[in-house]
Amino acid sequence: MKYKCQICNREIDDFASLAHIKTEEYLLELIRRDHPEWHESKQTCHKCVDYYRQLIKDGEI
Numbered sequence: 001m002k003y004k005c006q007i008c009n010r011e012i013d014d015f016a017s018l019a020h021i022k023t024e025e026y027l028l029e030l031i032r033r034d035h036p037e038w039h040e041s042k043q044t045c046h047k048c049v050d051y052y053r054q055l056i057k058d059g060e061i
């Protein structure tokens with residue numbers, strides 16, 4: 001099943017595990033800051049999630 005990532009607008013084949021994000025409030029906040037219209041229930045690809053996760057890990061925010 002294909003879906004569209006709400007952050008980067010790419011078409012993705014595999015579905016991201018959003019259950020993962022929901023436990024990471026800080027991650028959600030970062031995404032919402034950059035994408036105010038985004039919601040955790042919207043489809044998001046692994047790449048975007050990993051990107052924000054990496055930002056936190058690197059301590060850049």
Ligand SMILES: [Zn+2]
Nearest residue numbers: 005008045048
């Ligand atoms: Zn994406």
